[in-house]
Amino acid sequence: MIPKSVAKRTYLLTTIMFTVLMLFFVYRNAEMMKEQIFQQKEHELLLLAVYLDQQMPRHAADLLQDGAVRKLSQAEKIRLLNSQLQAALAKVGQEYKQCGLGYGINNERLAVYPPRPEILTRPFAAAGVAAIKQAYATRKTVTFTNDRNTLWQQPTLSVLYPHIVDGEVAWFTWTNARVEYINNTFMAALWQSGATFFLLWVGAMLILRYTFRQFDTLLSNVARQVVTKTDSPEQLRQFPELAPLLTAVTSLRKGLEQECAAKTQLNHTLTLLNQRQRIFKIFFTRNLAPMAIVRQEDLMILDVNYAAEQLMQAGREEITGRTVPALNFGNADSPTTIARLAELQANGYTAGLAEFRTLAGDNRYGIISVIKTEYCAEEQYLITLIDITEQRLSEERFLKAFHANPLMMSIVSLQDWKILAVNQAYLTALDRTYEEVAGKTSDQITLWKDETCLQQLRLHILHQQGKCQNYEIDIVTNNNEVRTVLFSSEVISLEDEQCLLGMFTDITEIKRYKYEMARLDRLDIVGEMAAGIGHEVRNPMTTVRGYLQIFQRKAELAKYHSQIAIMIEEIDRANAIITEFLSLAKNKKIEIRRANLNAVIQALAPLLQADALRRGHDLRLTLADLPEFDFDENEIRQLILNLVRNGLEAMTDSGLVTISTAVRGAEIELTITDQGCGMPPAILEKIGTPFVTTKDEGTGLGLPVCYRIAARHNAEICVHSSPAGTAFRIVFAAAGTDEPVRADSSGD
Known part of the structure; x- marks a missing residue:
């Protein structure tokens, strides 16, 4: 028997050592538990921040990536984006009510949850500002603690997650949880762990005390045997009587433990297998996507779900037992099918588009995926089929309408503004090929006349959420011709990408026609005014001129001869102006006769040549053989005289005026060209308008008279002016075309 003092000391030392070790483990466990809880909470906050970033609305993400939007003030960004972002935060916040959430950019809040509009414009705390700077510098997630959070007014643990686009931080999300929580x-x-360790300690102490008592009893028995000499000294020293018992107990325990572990593992495996079978059965039968189980050996269909029955327009009994090729899933010998089978054998999975036929005989299109699996020791395929027939037909109808549309149409990516597709009308109008525009932005192909107008158009599209209606803008064709179009757009989705469907309506000719109509209206007004007052003014002027001529012959008024001559000259000039006014009259009578235009030009040539030589210029005739056609010789003579004299007056140095004629199909052209300095654009835009002139002493009625004469003859005047000179081209309809306006006509 062990002496009481030795057993007591041993028990006391063992108790102290065990207690110290237990306290040490309790302390270490508390530290590890605290660190684990914080790490777990950081991980949860990081996952929540990533999830929140994924919930960012696509439209808001596109806006935040736009450079123009990023330059807006915080208030404008909040007004533009807060409603969308707040809705996303509210959706996530319902699941994580103990956490604070938010979206931000730079040092600006865009939305927070729980919703607190009053803190949106407040600055971040110092810890938050430092974290934002670190995230923008490193482009990595930042975890930090905040001694006093703006939202909770308490210390928080926060995670800031930056969203990277093209290597730069586009925006960030943050999540936080109160340190108190x-x-x-x-x-x-800790209380739960401490209680557990305390119970373990109490149990260990009881077991230790019990063990010492048992050991003491055992040793007492051994000692008693030694005292009674019932055992040998060797048995006393090595306790050989305990060895077989210990060996037997150890062997039995290990065998029992192994048997129990194997049984437990088997039960666990069977339970998992049954659960998986039930889950798969529920997944298979209730799945909204058509699914089928096919035997790998002969491709026989073993089972289908209800969605597959609806798709194939047949019951389960009609489908099962058939083979997949019997359902006409594409061509078994096609390169696509062979490649998919090779991929299935190599990877155990394949997917792609497929054309198939239902048992009712309808041809359908779908996306098919095949997974190799094994069930009940039998190799099988799990086939999933998504019907996209309506989508495919809709896309085909859209493409036909898109390419056959006579208006210019384009599809542009809203992410980078690159052109994805254009129709033939677009290429024809711009005189370009598809390769020249595909994959490029509109400014790369120099589509817009003014870059500022392009930026305004894009901002208008963004503010209107992609919708635009009849936005007037100028475009430039490949041959540098400027055209005015009305641009309309609508946002569409192509393969999960937001795109802009644009339509261009060319209104260049319409604007030109409107301008011509307005100019003709002004001519009509001036002509009607002239017709109304011309004769009334001429009669008294004729009387005055007659008296002046009588005064000019009187000898007693000879000293006023020069003044009277000047008055007669001015009256003649006023009369000429009135004559030009009357030429503007819309309903002026003209005498239409069949004649040759070259004969009129040749008859005027000596007069025009003399006028040119008097001014130090030259006149050249280039006349082609012309057929006769109907026109008023007096009016055409006046038109030629006006245009030639304008050309002579426009040249300061020695110059050349050329009169040429030509036949273009059913039209006859008269062209008068000078070598003057040309007309400025401002005058060119108003040409033909009464009283618009570039000459100091001009009346501004010569060209309006020419335009009115051309209108009365159903002719068109085209003007081309440059610093090298000006060319007037008058196009007449030859015989067999529209009849010119007659003397009794009431309209042009």
């Missing part, structure tokens, strides 16, 4: 969780876990 984490500490409460830690204290609850």
Whole structure:
């Protein structure tokens, strides 16, 4: 028997050592538990921040990536994006009510949850500002603690997750949790762990005490045997009587443990297998996507779900027992099918588009995926089929309408503004090929006349969420011709990408026609005014001129001869102006006769040549053989005289005026060209308008008279002016075309 003092000391030392080790483990466990809770909470906050970033609305993400939007003020960004972002936060916040959430860019809040509009414009705390700077510098997630959070007014643990686009931070999300909530969780876990360790310690102490008592009893028995000499000294020293018992107990225990472990593992495996079978059965039968189980050996269909029955327009009994090729899933010998089978054998999975036929005989299109699996020791395929027939037909109808549309149409990516597709009308109008525009932005192909107008158009599209209606803008064709179009757009989705469907309506000719109509209206007004007052003014002027001529012959008025001559000259000039006014009259009578235009030009040539030589210029005739056609010789003579004299007056140095004629199909052209300095654009835009002139002493009625004469003859005047000179081209309809306006006509 062990002496009491030795057993007591040993028991006391063992108790102290065990207690110290237990306290050490309790302390270490508490530290590890606290660190684990914080790490777990950081991980949860990081996952929540990533999830929140994924919930960013696509439209808001596109806006935040736009350079123009990023330059807006915080208030404008909040007004533009807060409603969308707040809705996304509210959706996520319902699941994580103990956490604070938010979206931001730079040092600006865009939305927070729980919703607190008053803190949106407040600055971040110092810790938050430092974290934002670190995230923008490193482009990595930042975890930090905040001694006093703006939202909770308490210390928080926060995670800031930056969203990277093209190597730069486009925006960031943040999530936070109150440290008080984490500490409460830690204290609850600590109390639970402490209680567990305390019970273990009490149990260990009881077991230790019991063990010492048993050991003392055993040793007492051994000692008693030694005292009674019932055992040999060798048995006393090595306790050989305990060895077989210990060996037997150890062997039995290990065998029992192994048997129990194997049984437990088997039960666990069977339970998992049954659960998986039930889950798969529910997944298979209730899945909204058509699914089938096919035997790999002969491709026989073993089972289908209800969605597959609806798709194939047949019952389960009609489908099962058939082979997949019997359902006409594409061509078994096609390169696509062979490649998919090779991929299935190599990877155990394949997917792609497929054309198939239902048992009712309807041809359908779908996306098919095949997974190799094994069930009940039999190799099988799990086939999933998504019907996209309506989508495919809709896309085909859209493409036909898109390419056959006579208006210019384009599809542009809203992400980078690159052109994805254009129709033939677009290429024809711009005189370009598809390769020249595909994959490029409109400014790369120099589509817009003014870059500022392009930026305004894009901002208008963004503010209107992609919708635009009849936005007037100028475009430039490949041959540098400027055309005015009305641009309309609508946002569409192509393969999960937001795109802009644009339509261009060319209104260049319409604007030109409107301008011509307005100019003719002004001519009509001036002509009607001239017709109304011309004769009334001429009669008294004729009387005055007659008296002046009588005064000019009187000898007593000879000293006023020069003044009277000047007055007669001015009256003649006023009369000429009135004559030009009357030429503007819309309903002026003209005498239409069949004649040759070259004969009129040749008859005027000596007069025009003399006028040119008097001014130090030259006149050249280039006349082609012309057929006769109907026109008023006096009016055409006046038109030629006006245009030639304008050309002579426009040249300062020695120059050349050329009169040429030509036949273009059913039209006859008269062209008068000078070598003057040309007309400025401002005058060119108003040409033909009464009283518009570039000459100091001009009346501004010569060209309006020419335009009115051309209108009365159903002719068109085209003007081309440059610093090298000006060319007037008058196009007449030859015989067999529209009849010119007659003397009794009431309209042009």
